[in-house]
Amino acid sequence: MKHTILTSTAAASILIGTAQAATVTWNNTSTDGLWYTDANWDTGSTPVVDGTDNVMINNGDTITHNPSADLDITTGSTVTVSGGSTVNQTVTNWQRLQGGTLTIDNATWNTTSYFRVGFDNGDAGGTFNLINGASATFDNEFHVGPDVTRAWTNPGFTFDMNIGGGSTLDLNGAVGMWLYDSDLSDYNINFTGAGTIEGRIGIETEGVANNVATWENLWDNGILQWNGANVGQFDDYFSTSGTAGTTEYTLTAVPEPSSAALVGLSGLALILRRRK
Numbered sequence: 001m002k003h004t005i006l007t008s009t010a011a012a013s014i015l016i017g018t019a020q021a022a023t024v025t026w027n028n029t030s031t032d033g034l035w036y037t038d039a040n041w042d043t044g045s046t047p048v049v050d051g052t053d054n055v056m057i058n059n060g061d062t063i064t065h066n067p068s069a070d071l072d073i074t075t076g077s078t079v080t081v082s083g084g085s086t087v088n089q090t091v092t093n094w095q096r097l098q099g100g101t102l103t104i105d106n107a108t109w110n111t112t113s114y115f116r117v118g119f120d121n122g123d124a125g126g127t128f129n130l131i132n133g134a135s136a137t138f139d140n141e142f143h144v145g146p147d148v149t150r151a152w153t154n155p156g157f158t159f160d161m162n163i164g165g166g167s168t169l170d171l172n173g174a175v176g177m178w179l180y181d182s183d184l185s186d187y188n189i190n191f192t193g194a195g196t197i198e199g200r201i202g203i204e205t206e207g208v209a210n211n212v213a214t215w216e217n218l219w220d221n222g223i224l225q226w227n228g229a230n231v232g233q234f235d236d237y238f239s240t241s242g243t244a245g246t247t248e249y250t251l252t253a254v255p256e257p258s259s260a261a262l263v264g265l266s267g268l269a270l271i272l273r274r275r276k
Contacts, residue, residue, distance in 0.1 A: 021076050026057040026085075035065040035087075049100060051076030057107075058083040065111075066091045075099030075124050081107040089113055097126025097159075104134040104167075112139040117159050118146060125159040125186070130195070132165040140173045142199075144187065145180030157186055163253070164192030171199025172247060178202040179223070189218065190225040191237070191253040198242075198250040212245035226253070 024047035047053035082105040089111040176199040218224040242248035
């Protein structure tokens with residue numbers, strides 16, 4: 001029988017490789033409502049979202065997040081805001097997804113800073129979930145992909161956005177949402193139900209910019225999806241209002257035709273039953 005003996009270095013490598021981020025929960029013990037007050041977290045320390053910690057805010061508080069440096073949510077970390085909670089940021093330090101996940105679930109997220117998904121060439125992307133009647137407002141650019149001064153090839157970069165449950169994404173900034181990459185093949189904006197996105201959309205590929213992109217463009221490119229699929233016609237699932245290239249340009253997800261038909265039939269059956 002062969003026996004395998006692990007050296008201390010090998011054992012440490014295995015432990016590091018399998019380590020899971022710890023969940024740190026907001027409790028506002030100090031009552032000042034400030035993200036960076038250590039006492040406001042159940043561990044007694046402000047969470048570090050570089051793969052070390054996962055953030056959970058679920059008690060309905062309103063929290064001020066005004067960091068002295070950029071907030072980078074990196075691979076292995078998640079930030080979840082739920083239960084009617086609100087997070088506000090009014091300083092200009094960036095918020096960035098670098099492989100991590102930001103979930104706003106029946107809650108509110110407001111920021112006046114840049115929001116970046118990836119930036120430098122080779123950066124990971126991330127996942128952004130806006131669900132169950134959540135609301136998010138970005139008063140500056142929502143930038144997805146490598147910075148235009150970097151190389152366009154960005155292997156391993158993916159971006160997944162999931163919106164549903166009547167949630168609203170407001171891109172109030174004049175710049176709105178910009179998607180940058182060589183082919184945008186790893187960008188997914190997926191609606192799982194009712195929801196809206198308001199604001200300007202831009203696309204730049206290999207240095208060629210479209211300042212007045214439409215949601216129909218994103219559907220045709222396979223980026224915009226309904227329940228994880230891009231099948232059928234844009235008008236089967238979505239409608240738009242306002243003018244492309246402006247802050248009032250709005251995408252609204254509508255029920256699937258089959259769902260709408262079922263709702264109509266159910267209503268008709270109810271009326272007929274009441275007449276008997």
